[in-house]
Amino acid sequence: MKLYYSPGACSLSPHIALLEAGLAFTPVLAPTKTHQLPDGTDYYQINPLGYVPLLELDDGTRLREGPAIVQYIADQAPHKNLAPANGTLARYRLQEWLNFIGTELHKGFGPLFSPATPDDYKATLREKLLSRLKWVDGQLEGREWLTGEHFSVADGYLFTVCNWSKTVGLDLSAMQNLQAYLSRVGARPAVQAALKAEGLVK
Known part of the structure; x- marks a missing residue:
């Protein structure tokens, strides 16, 4: 997985969740001011809305919006108790x-x-x-x-x-x-x- 983040922005929330869950991921710096990734890619090509966080799964699927992302992360590691079971x-x-x-x-x-x-x-x-x-x-x-x-x-x-x-x-x-x-x-x-x-x- 890849987490597109900007230091101190709301993407810190899924960053914390990923570490709490113990999941393997690659952090990718996506500065909110320049929207340019370290390799020169225009971040708008990754997320047309231009903001962080964005979580890219191993199959290329992309999730936007922090509350959705952190629930997805929690559900990948249910034994960590980061979110109660769905439906409860x-x-x-x-x-x-x-x-x-x-x-x-x-x-x-x-x-x-x-x-x-x-x-x-x-x-x-x-x-x-x-x-x-x-x-x-x-x-x-x-x-x-x-x-x-x-x-x-x-x-x-x-x-x-x-x-x-x-x-x-x-x-x-x-x-x-x-x-x-x-x-x-x-x-x-x-x-x-x-x-x-x-x-x-x-």
Whole structure:
């Protein structure tokens, strides 16, 4: 398999999932600014939408969209408990979290990275993101992981998105449950390995 990624982008989530699952893969750098692969290939030829992540299977099949990709990865290594079995209520709870992170958090961060976004709108976005994250903080009360006793692919996704907070001026220091949770996720060997591979930590 090949994972097309850009350092620190949302592709960090499947990068973590692949390492947690123990699956063999080749990471391929696909910078979101230049869209040029290391061999000179135009990334738009691989993914016409131009963004990461993209997972290319060994038979050439390509999967887009992080929440779909991480569930595929989890299902290749069911013994790792990265996702509950398909068809169970627990699986729908996982999907509930993946959708929430993708639509209520991930998409809210996007405009904060753009210099074209007006400052007053950025302030509104920060306020909304903080309100959503305060809700997450409450949900983490008494929980080690988002979906129960096992680390799941939703945890890797939430960690990835929350990692952008400092860059966009979002202060999470008052959210004690979330802070402790992010420390737990960040200490996992697979997470550390993904961060190092992307040059995000030494």
